[in-house]
Amino acid sequence: MAATTDHEEQTDAPAPPPPPRRRGGGGFATAVSVLGELLITAGLVLGLFVAYSLWWTNVIADREADKQGDKVRDHWAEDRGPVGLDTKDGIGFLHVPAMKNGEVLVKKGTSTKLLNNGIAGYYTNPVKSALPQDEKGNFSLAAHRDGHGAKFHNIDKLRKGDAIVFETKDEWYVYKVYATLPETSKYNIKALAPVPKESGRTKAGRYITLTTCTPVYTSRYRYVVWGELDRVEKVDDERTPPAELR
Amino acid sequence: MYGFIWRHLPGNTWIKALISLVLVLATVYVLFQYVFPWAEPLLPFNDVTVDNQ
Numbered sequence: 235m236a237a238t239t240d241h242e243e244q245t246d247a248p249a250p251p252p253p254p255r256r257r258g259g260g261g262f263a264t265a266v267s268v269l270g271e272l273l274i275t276a277g278l279v280l281g282l283f284v285a286y287s288l289w290w291t292n293v294i295a296d297r298e299a300d301k302q303g304d305k306v307r308d309h310w311a312e313d314r315g316p317v318g319l320d321t322k323d324g325i326g327f328l329h330v331p332a333m334k335n336g337e338v339l340v341k342k343g344t345s346t347k348l349l350n351n352g353i354a355g356y357y358t359n360p361v362k363s364a365l366p367q368d369e370k371g372n373f374s375l376a377a378h379r380d381g382h383g384a385k386f387h388n389i390d391k392l393r394k395g396d397a398i399v400f401e402t403k404d405e406w407y408v409y410k411v412y413a414t415l416p417e418t419s420k421y422n423i424k425a426l427a428p429v430p431k432e433s434g435r436t437k438a439g440r441y442i443t444l445t446t447c448t449p450v451y452t453s454r455y456r457y458v459v460w461g462e463l464d465r466v467e468k469v470d471d472e473r474t475p476p477a478e479l480r
Numbered sequence: 481m482y483g484f485i486w487r488h489l490p491g492n493t494w495i496k497a498l499i500s501l502v503l504v505l506a507t508v509y510v511l512f513q514y515v516f517p518w519a520e521p522l523l524p525f526n527d528v529t530v531d532n533q
Contacts, residue, residue, distance in 0.1 A: 271481040282508065286516045287525065344529045346521060360531050376529045386528070423530050446528045453527040 287381045288451075295352030295383035302351060303327065303339045310403045325365065326402040328354055328375065329479050330444075333388040337401070344376045352383025361426040366400050366407040366440070366463075373400070374426040374443040379450055379457070386446035389457050390416070397478035398442055398461045404469050406476045409442045409461035417448060417455045425458045433460040 306324045327337040341348060344355040354377035356363040364371020377385040392398075398409040413433035418425060422432075425445065429438055440463035448457035467476050485503075489496040520526065 267483075268481045279511065282511055283516055283519070286512055287520065290512055291520075346526070349528065357529070378526065378528055381526060418530075420527065420530055425530055445530055447526070451525065453524050456528075456530050458530075 291350070291381040292352075292383055295350060295378075295381075297352075299339055299352030299383055299385075302341075302353065303337065306339065324353070325356070326400055329399040329401060329475070330392070330397070331399075331478060332391050332393070332396040333386070334391075335385060335388065338377065338385045340375065340400070349376065349378055350382045352385060353377070354385055357426055360423050363426070364428065364440075366402065366405075366442075368440070370428070370438040370440060372426060372428050372430060372441040372443055374445065376445045379446040379448065386444060386457075387450070389444060389446050389459060390448075392444075392459050397464075398444070398459075399476060399478055400442070401469075401475075406467040406469060408464045408467065408476050408478060410464045411459055411461045413460045415458040415460075418458055420447075420453070420456050422456065422458075425456070430460055432458075435460075435462070439463070 302324060306326075309323060322342075324339045324341045326340055328340050329337050339353040341353050341355050343358050348355050354375045356365070357374045357376065361374065363374040366373050377383070379386055379389070392411050392414060394411055394413070396411045398411060400407040400409070412435075415425065415432065424430070425432060426443055428441075429435055430441060430443060433441075435441070442461040442463070444459040444461075446457050447453040448455050486496060486500070489499050491499070
């Protein structure tokens with residue numbers, strides 16, 4: 235193919251004016267221009283990836299979380315009789331007024347696949363979390379800081395004394411934040427201990443621990459917030475929220 | 481590269497523009513639907529749990 239073109243160029247050259255040669259000519263210029271276009275393309279793809287991570291995953295996750303949350307609420311509404319704890323569909327909703335993010339469905343486990351649905355999960359590994367219903371223990375949760383619903387995005391807005399309310403079918407568990415750890419190693423599983431010593435507590439009690447990644451947009455460290463149970467309120471017929479949520 | 485694609489699209493300028501748009505949208509779709517979800521867990525931006533691994 236190339237040989238024929240060369241041949242034609244040679245024979246035709248004298249007759250019509252030759253087509254204008256591109257400046258710089260030849261393979262080098264083409265290579266540079268292709269390289270340049272590839273670099274531009276790479277830049278656009280990275281830009282799209284940022285849009286995907288920070289926006290699109292939220293859209294998808296919020297949609298999924300709403301769906302799963304509705305399912306749990308429907309389940310609660312239908313099921314009037316006394317039922318055991320159903321951990322498959324989610325055990326309840328977390329409300330943190332200071333984070334201004336509405337309600338967050340809480341399910342069992344902290345696998346990426348699960349948390350990507352825009353929910354929070356309670357730890358089963360490496361430390362088995364206690365549940366709010368338990369007499370003593372630490373109810374430890376994780377959720378995304380950015381993307382995939384970003385449910386704990388505003389964790390840094392939590393201050394001592396802020397309310398963390400956990401809603402189950404029959405009870406409101408009202409926790410109060412008493413300590414925060416703005417930066418810790420991702421291997422710091424002591425933060426999840428039944429008695430989180432790092433938070434300053436030494437006696438067994440009913441604690442809640444929120445964990446997510448920090449600084450924002452990275453996963454270098456972990457941000458930890460500890461709370462302790464203030465009181466438990468029964469859910470009434472209208473599901474009137476406790477004072478902290480009104 | 482893009483010049484090459486443009487020259488090899490059929491039709492007049494409008495049709496070429498339309499096909500280009502479709503190609504761009506298709507590329508974005510494939511990226512969002514398949515490539516990014518695959519790439520994301522490989523990048524260290526979204527680990528939120530503490531663990532001992």
